[in-house]
Amino acid sequence: MFKKGVIFMLSLLLAISFLQPLPRVQxxxxxxxxxxxxxxxxxxxxxxxxxxxxxxxxxxxxxxxxxxxxxxxxxxxxxxxxxxxxxxxxxxxxxxxxxxxxxxxxxxxxxxxxxxxxxxxxxxxxxxxxxxxxxxxxxxxxxxxxxxxxxxxxxxxxxxxxxxxxxxxxxxxxxxxxxxxxxxxxxxxxxxxxxxxxxxxxxxxxxxxxxxxxxxxxxxxxxxxxxxxxxxxxxxxxxxxxxxxxxxxxxxxxxxxxxxxxxxxxxxxxxxxxxxxxxxxxxxxxxxxxxxxxxxxxxxxxxxxxxDRQEIIKKGKTVKGYETADVSKGKEKQVKIQPAQTLAIYTEKGEKPNYKFNLVLKGSEITGDEKLLAPVKKDKVVGFLTLTPQNGSELKYIMNKKQQAAVSMEAAETVDKANWFVLSMRAIGGFFAGLWTAAIDTITGWF
CATH class of the missing domain: 3.40.710.10 (DD-peptidase/beta-lactamase superfamily)
Structure with missing residues (x-):
């Protein structure tokens, strides 16, 4: 029984060692x-x-x-x-x-x-x-x-x-x-x-x-x-x-x-x-x-x-979670956006990098609350989508000013500026919505 127990433990340790990821070779x-x-x-x-x-x-x-x-x-x-x-x-x-x-x-x-x-x-x-x-x-x-x-x-x-x-x-x-x-x-x-x-x-x-x-x-x-x-x-x-x-x-x-x-x-x-x-x-x-x-x-x-060369973002293909950007004073409140370039990164063979995206809006058309200001023309670059790896190698680029992977994002459609009537109605709606929210908060506070 002792020998069987030792053999079982050695076999278990061997199996666990195979499951452990190999140390990354530089x-x-x-x-x-x-x-x-x-x-x-x-x-x-x-x-x-x-x-x-x-x-x-x-x-x-x-x-x-x-x-x-x-x-x-x-x-x-x-x-x-x-x-x-x-x-x-x-x-x-x-x-x-x-x-x-x-x-x-x-x-x-x-x-x-x-x-x-x-x-x-x-x-x-x-x-x-x-x-x-x-x-x-x-x-x-x-x-x-x-x-x-x-x-x-x-x-x-x-x-x-x-x-x-x-x-x-x-x-x-x-x-x-x-x-x-x-x-x-x-x-x-x-x-x-x-x-x-x-x-x-x-x-x-x-x-x-x-x-x-x-x-x-x-x-x-x-x-x-x-x-x-x-x-x-x-x-x-x-x-x-x-x-x-x-x-x-x-x-x-x-x-x-x-x-x-x-x-x-x-x-x-x-x-x-x-x-x-x-x-x-x-x-x-x-x-x-x-x-x-x-x-x-x-x-x-x-x-x-x-x-391995891995295409993370493809030109013209929407990125999940970043399909739209908010628009201020437009006929629509959002505009569809898409990558203007393909973003590919290189990783060691077999490595599956985990990464996160971050959308940064850019340009003079940005309002103080990080919204695009209408009008927004189709194909206009409205910001940049950056990629940051969560594990694996750090992404480094030859251009010192580009310390992370990024692609420009462009408007996939045109959003015109709303007329004064629509903007007035939105302002009135926002005013009463604010009153209603304040009233609900007050009543909730009583209880």
Missing amino acids: AEELVNVNASAAILIDSESGQILYEKNADEMRGIASMTKMMTEYLLLEAIKEKKVTWDQEYTVSEYVYKISQDRSLSNVPLRLGEKYNVRELYEAMTIYSANAATIALAETIAGSEAEFVKLMNKKGKELGLEKYRFVNASGLSNKDLKGMHPKPGTVEDENMMSARTTAELAFYLIKDHPEVLKTASVTKKKFREGTDDETNMENWNWMLPSLVFGYEGMTGLKTGSTNFAGYCFTGTAERDGKKFISVIMDAKDEKGKGSPKARFTETKKLLDYGFNQL
């Missing part, structure tokens, strides 16, 4: 990225999925060119620059272009090149002189362009960054012609978080950049004496040596100061990620081009294989 333990800094984010919402030393300022090398791409594509969109606009090569750009120890296409002094071919050289082949040529095209000089880079960083809300030239080369490699007032020792720097945020805004505001960034090979000035084979430095593009399914871009970088870096973008099965690796190392602790792709693969594999 992303850092699952991925173990061998780099000085790294981050993985959702490229649609900016949700942070993994980070390592993400706020340390580090060298970014040619990942700098993402800001140059942003400013060029913005100038194109605003018609300040055109694709067929021609640029005449300056002595500075010529001297840099002739240094084939740097990534370059040869540019002839005084010759004309159009913006499109310079852009392709920069984006596909990371051509440094072509990048400086684009900076001169946009701003007149690289020094003035650097001012635009830092200004745009502030406008985008970036925090930890410093741009000192357009290409990402070390200033000491610019042959004494680096932008002033910078010094020869200055370097372009950003944190991994800021680098991911810049990439986030680049593909959000100018998604066409990926069409060029994903070109694996192209000839510069084909059919001329200057014909140059441009092979993309992003060797994770599907047809290249470290090909990765779903890889779409974006920008490699390497200098002695920065080490081997890579900002990658990939898309698969409805998931879209941005990864950043800074100063990648191999298993022996040595930096190499292969190391930045090996460590990027770890990050992306984690996202694609270990995380």
